[in-house]
Amino acid sequence: MTPAADADATAPRYLRDRYAIVGVGETTYTRGSNLSTRALGTWAVKNAMEDAGIPAAELDGMMSYSNNDSTPSPMIAGDLGLRLNFYMDVYGGGSSSEALVGLAMGAIEAGMCNAVAIFRSMNGYSQVRIGGTGARARAPVAGDALHTTPYGWFSAGQNFSPSFMRHMYDYGTTPEQLAMVKVIHSEHASNNPKAYYRQRVTVDDVLNSRMIVKPLRLLDCCVETDNATALIVTRAERAGDYRHRSPRVLGVAGRVCKPRSDMHFQHGPISTVAGRYIRDIIWPNAGVGPEDIDLTGAYDAFTFTTMLQLEDYGFCAKGEGGDYVSSGVMRLGGERPNNTSGGHLCEGYTHGMNMIIENVRQLRGEVDDSCPLDGRGHRLHTYDYSEGGCRQVRDANVSMNLGWAMPGTGSSLVMRRG
Amino acid sequence: MAKRPQPRFPEPHTEPFWEGAKQGELRYQRCAACEGVVFYPRQHCPACGADELEWLVSKGEGTVYTFSVVRQNRMPGFIDLGAYSVAYVDLDEGFRMMSGVIGVENPTTDIAIGQRVRVEFEEQEEGEYPIPLFRPIG
Numbered sequence: 001m002t003p004a005a006d007a008d009a010t011a012p013r014y015l016r017d018r019y020a021i022v023g024v025g026e027t028t029y030t031r032g033s034n035l036s037t038r039a040l041g042t043w044a045v046k047n048a049m050e051d052a053g054i055p056a057a058e059l060d061g062m063m064s065y066s067n068n069d070s071t072p073s074p075m076i077a078g079d080l081g082l083r084l085n086f087y088m089d090v091y092g093g094g095s096s097s098e099a100l101v102g103l104a105m106g107a108i109e110a111g112m113c114n115a116v117a118i119f120r121s122m123n124g125y126s127q128v129r130i131g132g133t134g135a136r137a138r139a140p141v142a143g144d145a146l147h148t149t150p151y152g153w154f155s156a157g158q159n160f161s162p163s164f165m166r167h168m169y170d171y172g173t174t175p176e177q178l179a180m181v182k183v184i185h186s187e188h189a190s191n192n193p194k195a196y197y198r199q200r201v202t203v204d205d206v207l208n209s210r211m212i213v214k215p216l217r218l219l220d221c222c223v224e225t226d227n228a229t230a231l232i233v234t235r236a237e238r239a240g241d242y243r244h245r246s247p248r249v250l251g252v253a254g255r256v257c258k259p260r261s262d263m264h265f266q267h268g269p270i271s272t273v274a275g276r277y278i279r280d281i282i283w284p285n286a287g288v289g290p291e292d293i294d295l296t297g298a299y300d301a302f303t304f305t306t307m308l309q310l311e312d313y314g315f316c317a318k319g320e321g322g323d324y325v326s327s328g329v330m331r332l333g334g335e336r337p338n339n340t341s342g343g344h345l346c347e348g349y350t351h352g353m354n355m356i357i358e359n360v361r362q363l364r365g366e367v368d369d370s371c372p373l374d375g376r377g378h379r380l381h382t383y384d385y386s387e388g389g390c391r392q393v394r395d396a397n398v399s400m401n402l403g404w405a406m407p408g409t410g411s412s413l414v415m416r417r418g
Numbered sequence: 419m420a421k422r423p424q425p426r427f428p429e430p431h432t433e434p435f436w437e438g439a440k441q442g443e444l445r446y447q448r449c450a451a452c453e454g455v456v457f458y459p460r461q462h463c464p465a466c467g468a469d470e471l472e473w474l475v476s477k478g479e480g481t482v483y484t485f486s487v488v489r490q491n492r493m494p495g496f497i498d499l500g501a502y503s504v505a506y507v508d509l510d511e512g513f514r515m516m517s518g519v520i521g522v523e524n525p526t527t528d529i530a531i532g533q534r535v536r537v538e539f540e541e542q543e544e545g546e547y548p549i550p551l552f553r554p555i556g
Binding site: 141142143146147148149150151152153154158161162163164165166169210211212213214215260263265266268270 | 422423424425426427429432436457458464483484485486487488489491493495496499502504505506513514516517518526531549551
């Protein structure tokens with residue numbers, strides 16, 4: 001049974017509409033930040049505070065996640081002159097950011113604090129790289145590693161690729177279809193001055209890049225960058241105190257697992273991912289369905305992760321993910337654009353947080369592209385999505401973030417325009 | 419000779435598996451209460467929770483459920499391998515095991531889902547425990 005199995009989807013339950021994301025901020029996306037994760041995290045939270053216009057006295061909660069590659073909240077709070085009533089630093093990478101939004105709502109609901117800043121700070125290129133070197137390479141071969149390490153199964157790409165291979169086998173999904181995820185995200189990134197990779201690429205560029213872990217080629221894999229990202233959650237009724245028309249949280253699902261999360265691959269079908277289970281929670285809780293979603297943020301650690309999630313959440317039929325991602329639906333100007341910032345494949349890697357930030361800005365109608373500003377600092381969006389142009393989605397009312405930890409675990413966040 | 423990482427003991431629940439590898443046996447567990455097949459070795463049956471698990475020896479034959487090929491790995495133990503496969507193998511006794519397929523000329527092109535494979539225990543340059551890997555049958 002899922003938590004929402006007894007819910008009336010027409011009634012505002014599970015804190016639907018009661019919370020808002022009132023501020024977002026980030027550092028530059030770079031390689032070789034030459035800064036500590038403490039300095040990066042402080043910079044990102046400070047930017048989120050300035051974005052919201054929230055005074056230090058009103059921000060009394062902080063949360064973060066990391067793979068022991070960050071700096072804990074008390075340090076960041078100290079640097080910002082905040083006195084916290086609540087903090088929690090958890091272990092985790094992808095899919096943590098959506099889950100932590102839900103936990104922040106719970107902490108506020110319980111009266112523990114009034115507003116929570118959530119941050120992710122990482123030197124993902126110059127210190128701890130996710131791609132299999134660094135800390136992971138030195139882990140001792142004991143405990144759970146005994147059934148993986150002797151076989152050479154370490155990095156995310158090595159971990160996920162067997163699922164991708166089986167999907168291609170079961171459904172005839174092709175490398176050409178998957179390449180379109182990178183192509184589309186690169187188009188979006190070309191309109192994002194913040195993105196680390198802003199150059200548009202073609203299907204041939206992807207297919208001609210070298211094989212890393214079959215079936216992944218270099219351009220199927222996300223970029224590794226140094227950066228920090230942050231957002232601020234508080235009650236919807238306080239959102240009016242701050243600067244923006246802040247998006248409301250319609251629903252959240254956190255760290256939902258497939259059966260047997262210890263070894264999900266033993267319990268097929270392996271080409272099904274956690275989204276198959278998340279959808280039973282998130283749609284009733286949010287009170288919307290796939291047809292109501294105007295834009296998605298489907299985690300793109302790899303081109304395949306975007307596709308597998310969109311498919312299992314029900315944006316297309318099972319097995320038709322290849323068609324969905326290559327059809328143009330996900331393009332700016334398409335029916336449901338995905339990762340309009342360029343995502344992890346192009347903008348930068350922050351374990352999902354930057355995709356929430358992007359959707360917050362989209363729902364405000366204030367995406368930071370190169371469109372001209374009016375006298376009050378608001379963008380005059382042109383909706384011309386050609387290279388270097390606009391990336392604001394027209395009439396962006398409801399967004400969904402599809403967070404990925406691994407094939408067997410994920411999270412989701414649905415927001416609406418404030 | 420390969421230099422894959424060795425298990426580090428004590429490891430109460432998995433040591434019998436690795437002792438089996440030393441004797442050329444691919445061992446798995448079966449729940450005495452519900453008769454469910456259990457792999458990787460553990461203390462309790464994940465299906466019924468019983469803690470009486472008996473050890474059996476697999477015939478070592480199975481089918482490749484899925485796989486990938488790591489083109490290079492700079493970690494000690496893998497740096498000399500060049501391209502190598504990681505495969506999930508469905509053993510005929512009813513459990514799925516992470517391992518790899520060896521004995522093909524080109525792992526990137528010569529391994530397929532559905533391929534029949536048989537276990538073999540690859541001796542390692544360092545350490546006394548061979549690593550169970552699979553070779554295509556026929």
